[in-house]
Amino acid sequence: MRRSTAPSQLLGNVTKKPKFMPPAQIYTSHVDKESSQMNPCSTKENKKQQNYLVPLQAFVQTCDRVHSSQIGEYSNELNCRENFKGTGTQRLKPNTVNGPVTGDKEKQEESELLTKYFSVVWCKASKKKHKKWEGDAILIVKGRSVILKDLEGKDIGRGTGYKSKDLESLEEGQTLVIGGKEIEVMGIISPEDFSSGRCFHSGAEATTTIFSADLQKIRKQFSNPFKNVCRPSTEENLFKDSLNSKPRHDPSAPNSLVMPHPDQYHQWMFNKAGLPVVDVVVDPYLTTHLRPHQREGILFLYECVIGMRMNGRFGAILADEMSLGKTLQCISLIWTLLHQGPYGNKPIIKRVLIVTPGSLVKNWRKEFEKWLGTERIKVFAVDQDHRVEDYSNSPLYSVLIISYEMLLRSLDHIQAVEFSLMICDEGHRLKNSSIKTTSALISLPCEKRIILTGTPVQNDLQEFYSLIEFVNPGILGSLSTYKKIYEEPIVRSREPSATKEEKELGEERAAELARLTGLFILRRTQEVINKFLPSKIENVVFCRPTALQLELYQKLLNSRAVKSCLQGIIENSSHLVCIGALKKLCNHPSLLYKAIKENKDTAIFDEFANSSLYEGLMDSFPPDYNSIPFKETDSGKLQVLVKLLAGIQMFNPSERVVLVSNYTQTLNLLQEMCQRYGYSCSRLDGQTPISQRQQIVDVFNSKYSKDFIFLLSSKAGGVGLNLVGASHLILYDIDWNPANDIQAMARVWRDGQKHMVHIYRLLTTGSIEEKIYQRQISKQGLSDAVVGLAKTSKHIQFSMEELKNLFMLHEDSNCITHDLLECDCEGKKVHQVSVQKSSIYRSCQLGQNHKRPDSKKHFSMSELMHWKHICGQLHNLTDPFLKMGEGNISFIFQNIANDHSDSKLQD
Ligand SMILES: [Zn+2]
Structure with a gap:
């Protein structure tokens, strides 16, 4: 940006009177001195007339510590926009500090004066109707004098003797002549933003939060000066401009997805060349496939990666639940940024690095092909036949997909390539900053970093810190500070023995942490796409244990x-x-x-x-007991499973089943059971080579697949497996972490599913499994907070009360979970009817922690009151499959999500 630094302009042209502001006739002494300091060239006439005491005005910002000499010392502190909110409503304070230009004597008198700050644009004064703005500046108004400073803090104009009335009422859109320059006010700057120097960085941001004016208008106006003035208007440039100023796709087309314009500050920072601001429009080829939440997600990622959400920060965490299309959102972002940008439509990125678990490398490449075809974009996926060297040597490919393992092995080659965007899929694995992969990725100079994960909130606070630190380094301060301010109080507040004060402090800190990180973390749950999915019937099935099991x-x-x-x-x-x-x-x-x-x-x-x-x-065990071959009749759950599978095959022979367990040994047993019944099955567990996983999944999902059952280890399924080929999913055992079970269920009930989905969670009645289930649904309500602390059993801390509760068998109940609800339906409660009854929870069963009905934990527990309760005769059942297991099932909670059957009936 070029600015005139001609001496005449630096001092202002005193021979010309201010255009709109003839001097006033009121006299006071101290302003006279100040203004003569401010404008050494002011005329005698002006001096006489410029004395006026400015009254306090409600909307005016005052300054209590600012001086122009401080401008160069502004701190580079974190400027997140949220933090600015409220700066506009500061209380008025008297001026306490003076500039060195005024003597000690005047200090006291000066303190009575108000100083106001404005962001403005300026140009040479002229009578032309359409101004050609030459640059941005800060206008300081004090009394009846003004100082104009450029964005480097240099004075570029002074004026004095204005009508105080006019200066008082300065607001957006007003013009003023200062010496030979004409300015137009763009917005107010708070004293804080001035004193911190923020306004020189980010005056626009401070302004936009204060002004309620139409931001678009400001932005539009603001993009003008660069276009018109700041570049030499050679023919070549004009030609270039006309090319660059056109959006790549039509922003006004129906359903078009247009990215927001960067604000003033962003333009100051990133459009030094003064290119025209152009609409960035997502390719309509992609837009047609996007769901509303995906459009929103792309916008979010765009704003983060461009640096529009937080000054100088380009990282983001997209933590959408599984199956919400994180991949498609990223592909849309990449495709957009590779060809477009807000300034002269210059592309924002050149090369993209996608790091992903080995099992998903192929999947990513396929997704690119699925959404963009093979012609539009060249994507390079690293495998045995395609080495990183081949990628770096070829100018054809803009995207590199590589596994975390391979990345470590070929780090030298990766480091040699200049990536402008880095995406880490299943990025929660970077939660440990000391592992090699994390440090390798941190070592890459790429600033625009995106972490994709379905489950960041389940990690502990230290892991949370590592993820944040990875995408936006330094934002939470040092680890030790973070621990003191956030981690320790939050963790303490969640311990059973926490005092009321500790709980409050912890909640406050958690809220603050959520607010701070919320600027660049986006998480949506299944809810947003549920309405597009077929119905889901979820059954929690309580299976009676056998006599042997009880003994x-x-x-x-x-x-x-x-x-x-x-x-x-x-x-x-x-x-x-x-x-x-x-x-x-x-x-x-x-x-x-x-x-x-x-x-x-x-x-x-x-x-x-x-x-x-x-x-x-x-x-x-019976003397002749042998584990091989096992007897189905020894396990309540297995009997139910066998009957359930038989029912599915009988009533819905074309539909398929995913069968999930946490244990490899259990999977072995289930596989053996499948063989007994002649059910053909696929299997994916921790031992399945990564290179084969995608293929196994593809084969199963294909409509030609002969497999009835897909055996899945929930531990191996941490990656984005899509199993929509099946419409039934059975969780044979239960995990401590509700997120794992939810993730398992989402493999089937997700985009692409055509059938009504049936979920069965099998629990042994009265046993520890029920207790874990209760704990799960209690936890679930908490995991919506930014940092849930649910973990694997290894990390779970049990109080003595909890342990006592866990190690207790309830032989005489059909369902202790139902008992806890104190529901008097006797197992005949119909779906979605809520019973208005105050539930008092029995402390003897759920332990000390579960006593208070007002605690959040119970909210999710009470959700079960909206489910169907089925006991004894299973004639209440909507699906015929479960009926098969009648003799072994003691109780069922059933919920129908996204029930389309009603609307169909009405049609
Ligand atoms: Zn009930």
Whole structure:
């Protein structure tokens, strides 16, 4: 940007009177001195007339600590726009500090004066109707004098002797002549923004938050000066301009997705060349496929990556739940930025690095092809045959897709390429900043960083910090500061023993953290696409344990190991061993049998816990018991499963089932069961080579697939697996972390699903599985907060009360979860009818933590009151499959989401 620095302009042209502001006739003494300082060239006449005491005015910003000499010292502090809010409503304060230009004597008198700051544009004064604005400036108004400063803080004009009335009422759109320059006011700057120097960085931002005026108007006006003045208007340039100022796609076309214009500050910072501001329009080829939330997501990513949301920050975290189309949003962003930009339509990025789990490399390439075809964009996916070197040597490819593992191996080559955008898929793996992958990625100089993850909120606060630090380094301060300010108070407030004060402090800090990070984290849940999906019937099925299971369960609870846990004798993780044994038993006694046998054979390390846990347990198994082949009739859940599968095959032979377990051993057992019944199946678990996973999924989803069942380990499925080929999903066991189970369910009920979806979660009645379920649905309500603390069992801290509750078997109930609800429906409650009843929760069962009905935890628990409650005779059931398991099912909670059947009936 060129600015005139001619001496005449620096001082202002005193021979010309201000155009709109003839001097006033009121006299006071102190302003006279000040104004003569401000304008050493002022005429005698002006001096006489410029004395006027400016009254306080409500809307005027005052300055209590500012001086022009401080301008160069502004701090580079974090300027997030949210923080500006409220600066416009500062209370008036008297001026306490003076400039060095005034003597000590005047200081006191000066303090009575108000100083106002405006962002303005200026040009040489002329009578032309259409001004050619030459640059941006800051106007300082004090008393009846004004100083004009350019954005480097240099004085470029002074004037004095204005009508105070006119200066008082200066507002957006008004013009003023200062010396030989004419200015137009664009907005007010707060004293804070002036004193911090922010206005020289980001006057626009400060302004836009204060002014309620039409921002678009400001922006539009503002883009003019550059276009007209700041570039030499050679023919070549004019030609270029006319090319560059045209949007690539029609912004006014129906359904078009147009990115917002950058504001003034952004233009100051990033449009030094003064290029015209152009509409950035997402390719209509893509727009036609976009759902509303995806349009919103692209806009969000665009604003983050361009640096419009936070000064000098270009990172973002897109944390949409699975299956909301994070990939499509990214592809749209990439495709847009590769060819367009807000300034002269110059592309924002050249090369893009996409880092993803190995299993998804192919998937990303396919998604690019799916949405953009093979011609528009050249995408390079690294595999055995395609090496990074080939990518860096070829100018053809703009996008590189690589696995985290491969990235480490070829880091040298990656570092040699200049990437302007980096996307880390399943980016929660960067939560540990000390691992190699993270430090390797941090080492890349690319500023525009996007993390994609379906589950960031489940991580702990330190991991949260690492993710933030990765996308927007330094934004939360140092790790130790962060720990003191956020982590420690928040964690403390969530402990059962926290005092009221600690809870309040923790909540406040959590809210502040959410606000701060919310500027660049976007998370949407399934809710946003539910209306586009087919119906989903979710069943929580309580399966009666068998006599053998009950007997073994009691034995385990009476073991020395469990008893010592409850007495707090055993430290460390021995309670986890006990929990593990109970969960195995719930899945099938043979799994426990194996564990005991293996234990005996190998004399395991954790001798005390294991031996005391399994002591005498062998005797409870029948003498001829053998885990191979296992008996279906030994496990309540397995019996229900077998009948359920038979029902699905009978009633819906063309539909398929995803069967999920947390344990490889359980999957083995389920696979064996499939073989017994002649069900053909695919399987994906932790052992499945990454290179084969996508293919297994593709084959299963294909309509030609012969497989009835897809066996899935929930642990292996951490990646974005899409299993819409199936319309039934059975969770055979339950995970501590609700996010894992929700993720599993989302593999089937997601975009692309054509059938009504049936979800079955199998729980053993009265057992630890019910307790985990209760804990899950209590947690679920909390996980919407920015930092949920749900974790794997290894990280869970149990209070003694909770442990006592966990290690308790309820043999005489059809469903202790229903008992807890104190619902008197007797298992005949119909769907969606809410019972107006105050629930008082029994402390004896859910423990101390669950006593207060006002606690948030119960809200989600009480959600179950809106579900169907089914007990005993299963004639209430909408689907015929479950009816098959009648004898083994003690209770069902059922919920129909997105029920389209009603509307169809009405049609
Ligand atoms: Zn009920």
